[in-house]
Amino acid sequence: MASSPMNTERRRATIADVAKEAGVSAATAGRALGDYGYVREEIRERVRKAAEALGYRPNSLARSMITGRTNTIGVVGADIANPFFASAMRGIGDVARRDGFGTILTNSDEDVALEREAVGLLLQKQVDGIIVSPASPVDADHLIDAVQGGTPVVLLDRDVAGLAADAVLTDSVGASRTAVGHLLALGHRRIAIIAELRTALDKEWPNWIGAAAAPDVRMLMPSGARLLGYIQAHEAAGVPVDPRLIRGTGSYDPATAREQTLATLRLDPPPSAIFTVDNVMTHGAYQACRSLGIRIPEDLSFVAYDDMEWMTFVEPNITALSQPVYEMGKAAAELLIRRLRSPGIEPSRCLLDTTLIVRGSTMAPR
Amino acid sequence: MASSPMNTERRRATIADVAKEAGVSAATAGRALGDYGYVREEIRERVRKAAEALGYRPNSLARSMITGRTNTIGVVGADIANPFFASAMRGIGDVARRDGFGTILTNSDEDVALEREAVGLLLQKQVDGIIVSPASPVDADHLIDAVQGGTPVVLLDRDVAGLAADAVLTDSVGASRTAVGHLLALGHRRIAIIAELRTALDKEWPNWIGAAAAPDVRMLMPSGARLLGYIQAHEAAGVPVDPRLIRGTGSYDPATAREQTLATLRLDPPPSAIFTVDNVMTHGAYQACRSLGIRIPEDLSFVAYDDMEWMTFVEPNITALSQPVYEMGKAAAELLIRRLRSPGIEPSRCLLDTTLIVRGSTMAPR
DNA sequence: ATGAAAGCGCTAACAT
């Protein structure tokens, strides 16, 4: 009955082909294969056989046209090559697969224009929802548009002022206070901090020192929030903040972090401790320390935000703030899928804990 | 003229809405917005305005139904949390974005069943092509199916016997010969190797030693190929291979790598050097060495396959084989997109170079 | 250069 010749690349079988082969209507074939509506068990089996014989594969595109759902999640991260996003993405991917979703991945490189473009592309592809680590906490009209257009958004790691969306966050300010508090408690009085401070609001940090009111944390990027924690820890301990110890790189970039670290270490008097606000900053700062032959912790105590596996490889092991990054990705995907299933519910903010792991890179200053 | 009320979530505008707003037919609106066919410039502008006013976004699904192309690439890697795949994915993503493609990412966890399922899902989603790091070099009927069905496949990092597809590979055997040759030239005669050796054919390595004919490299996984290079280097140097120094973990897993390393270091006489075949093995092996307080390179020379940033953080720096991972991802995407544009061409195999970076972790045995 | 109509592959109403 098969009329097509044995050419190597024949037209893919459609549900109509399967229906004809099984001697039923396309609708019935669809019901049998798609597990919806009513089908006699005997027919179902016959259709299955026919589908098998023809090597039939349903076309999700056509299905999505009708159902309005693609079972696809869009993800916009800064850079998948960064271990932070790689781990988070793994968490997202695991939950997505478990619940029958695919994931479209895009990189924004911390650029709002690229992020906007990426979100636009995802919307055109009709993703069911979007998980995003926004490049800016204020410039987010494209995210608001998406939500208004009916595509839910979940914020990962970074908040956005004025966007009522689910979010998975950590308390960067608090964690930073803990880390810097640890150094202050050890007796450090000159603590350098290496941070991106890339956005306009993050760059207003000089105003935060000694200010009556703290800035709105929701307007800050993680690096800004972590600097805020640094300042708060100092003020709580009654230790004055030396602005020269606060080094902004202006970009996510180990090379600049190295330069800024070298610059701060040349100060007179030099810092007795250094705090880096994420793995990229840590990378550059640690390189700088090594290139100068600085002894850790005798000459300089070192605390890093983000725990990396190599921090137990080096001597001494590095004291670090450990974030549950994989779990953050999982939580984001779970929040999104929950919302897809029950759209009405109030946005919820999931706050995960960061823990300080004290290792050998911190001691009292000498 | 806008008749819809200001409800927060109105139906998304379609091309018909835009057409009506602009006072033209849907076909013309499509031509104006989609840059195909002929449209008077004046009309084009009018349609653009209407689209803008309605916040129109084309529906890629509908477009793909007709054109048969989704402008989407499917990627199946083992684990995006592994820095190797994360870098490769970044390369793929950069090229894809440049050429107007999206990327759907899935993890196979080195499991052929999961890989098969992932490929099936990607085909249902009608991806234009698939980039895959196959979990098995022999069990690949699903990949053959994809190609026969008209969806091109590009192999990344791992070859598949009997699949005529584009591939981006490195010479694992040769690179491994170089690395082990370096150790042999220094005078090492007892070199341990830590490798996955997960597949059936990789586990046949005892037959390779002193064999007349080498096994078919295309049937081996990278870890098997690297072990083969190890054996070849020994035979070229006339140094006998001690099978007790060859440690297979059976899985991608730092914990097992650590155990195997501890076991091999307990041998009498112990190895004077160790070679790890990828970053996961390196992770476990390095932990093992640290936990025993072994001095590198005085007690043990250390060579790693895959260069990681931390290898210049530790003391001494680790001698490593560096692969151009990001470029491999780029090349894979470029091969795939080239094939999408000119389907007829012969499959090409892109072989990238691996370089040995000699650092402080290797010296002559004492 | 534009419009009318057909149709991609599938599912959702509506019959029966």
Place this chain on the structure above:
DNA sequence: ATGTTAGCGCTTTCAT
């Protein structure tokens, strides 16, 4: 329980 019909949003003939 099954078939018929309509239609998702768009592009592509085929007219004019």
